[in-house]
Amino acid sequence: MEDFFMKKRQRKLHINLSISIFFVILLFLIFYLVQTTYSIPKIGTPIVNQEASKDDNTATILIGNSKTNLLFSVGTSLYNALTQQKNAGKITFSGKNYPSLGFFVTDIGTLHANNGKNLIYYINGKEASVGVSSYMLKDGDIIEWKLE
Numbered sequence: 001m002e003d004f005f006m007k008k009r010q011r012k013l014h015i016n017l018s019i020s021i022f023f024v025i026l027l028f029l030i031f032y033l034v035q036t037t038y039s040i041p042k043i044g045t046p047i048v049n050q051e052a053s054k055d056d057n058t059a060t061i062l063i064g065n066s067k068t069n070l071l072f073s074v075g076t077s078l079y080n081a082l083t084q085q086k087n088a089g090k091i092t093f094s095g096k097n098y099p100s101l102g103f104f105v106t107d108i109g110t111l112h113a114n115n116g117k118n119l120i121y122y123i124n125g126k127e128a129s130v131g132v133s134s135y136m137l138k139d140g141d142i143i144e145w146k147l148e
Contacts, residue, residue, distance in 0.1 A: 057139035063091065063109035064145075072137050078121075079103050079133040102133035108145050117147045 059081070061068040068090055070081045079102070085091045093108040105121070106113045113119045121128050122144045128135060137143075 057137065059137050059139070059141040059143060061085070061091070062142065062144040064111055066091075066109055070137070076137050077133055078135045078137055078143065079131075081137055082108075082132065097133075102131035105132055105145075111145055111147050113147070119145055120148045121145050 056071050056073060059070045059072065061070060061082075068085060070085065072081050072084075082091065082093055082105075086093060091109055093105055095103055095105040095107065097103045105119050108119060111119055121132065123135070124142050125144075
């Protein structure tokens with residue numbers, strides 16, 4: 001009789017363990033699907049080609065008193081364009097990447113977030129509603145950085 005109860009307990013334990021493993025796998029699957037469905041452009045993705053072609057567009061970056069012109073291809077994020085300019089030695093910037101939000105710029109050119117002021121960027125005179133890693137540049141954009 002004791003054997004029967006031991007087998008029953010073991011069976012119950014195996015069922016509970018199987019259900020737990022199923023739910024863990026299900027949670028990982030859901031997390032993966034959400035990540036791929038709502039993905040933000042990856043930091044470090046290849047930057048656009050510097051050489052001009054018929055597909056290249058231009059944008060202007062205003063940082064304090066300095067002005068930088070960007071050459072980019074369709075589908076380039078502001079973050080990737082900034083990184084391209086940084087790698088070419090044309091601007092300096094730094095910040096922090098937040099996995100679910102994207103890259104947050106804390107310093108660009110001579111502007112530095114501190115004393116309760118943050119760096120805010122404007123697109124064609126309007127405050128941006130998305131982060132730099134989510135904003136896809138458009139031909140003729142004027143991007144202006146301000147401390148507020």
